[in-house]
Amino acid sequence: MLLLTKIFDFETAHAIDGYNGLCKNIHGHSYELHVTVGSIVNENAFLPAPGFLLDFKDLKTIVQKAVVDLFDHKLVLSHNYIAQHPEVLEQENLVSWDAEPTAENLLLFIKWAIQDELPTDMKLVELRLYETKNSYATWKEEVEVYQGDIW
Numbered sequence: 001m002l003l004l005t006k007i008f009d010f011e012t013a014h015a016i017d018g019y020n021g022l023c024k025n026i027h028g029h030s031y032e033l034h035v036t037v038g039s040i041v042n043e044n045a046f047l048p049a050p051g052f053l054l055d056f057k058d059l060k061t062i063v064q065k066a067v068v069d070l071f072d073h074k075l076v077l078s079h080n081y082i083a084q085h086p087e088v089l090e091q092e093n094l095v096s097w098d099a100e101p102t103a104e105n106l107l108l109f110i111k112w113a114i115q116d117e118l119p120t121d122m123k124l125v126e127l128r129l130y131e132t133k134n135s136y137a138t139w140k141e142e143v144e145v146y147q148g149d150i151w
């Protein structure tokens with residue numbers, strides 16, 4: 001499989017309801033999202049002109065619209081959090097969510113949002129979302145491993 005990766009940045013504020021730590025309060029992150037897509041190719045031949053699996057520009061357009069535009073400079077809070085802090089409803093950049101906006105849940109949402117927008121010959125293979133430079137969540141397509149005569 002041949003893979004392409006593009007990196008995106010967005011600034012988002014959130015709080016985690018039910019968490020016993022600093023992240024229960026509204027705070028922000030400079031998120032970094034790595035999106036890897038791929039396709040099975042004939043590895044014994046060059047790609048036909050223009051030699052792209054997918055134009056990086058097209059990948060950028062898809063992820064920008066499906067993810068970055070939704071989250072950049074937004075405040076993402078769960079319905080549970082909002083119910084306990086109704087004053088946040090005054091924020092014009094509020095995005096209210098069914099789930100807690102953890103790195104894991106954001107990543108699952110991002111997977112759903114991107115998957116359906118890719119061309120049919122491209123597969124979403126891996127997503128990595130950095131919440132800080134030291135903390136990130138990864139989603140990977142399960143790869144079937146060939147072991148002798150059984151998959």
Ligand SMILES: Nc1nc2c(c(=O)[nH]1)N=C([C@H](O)[C@H](O)COP(=O)(O)OP(=O)(O)OP(=O)(O)O)CN2
Pocket residue numbers: 016023101102103104131132133134135
């Ligand atoms: N499994 C998860 N754990 C935590 C999440 C999360 O989304 N998934 N989120 C948080 C907080 O949002 C917090 O802001 C990030 O936590 P942490 O990485 O511990 O933050 P630090 O600033 O201490 O990170 P450094 O980059 O190491 O300085 C908490 N846990």
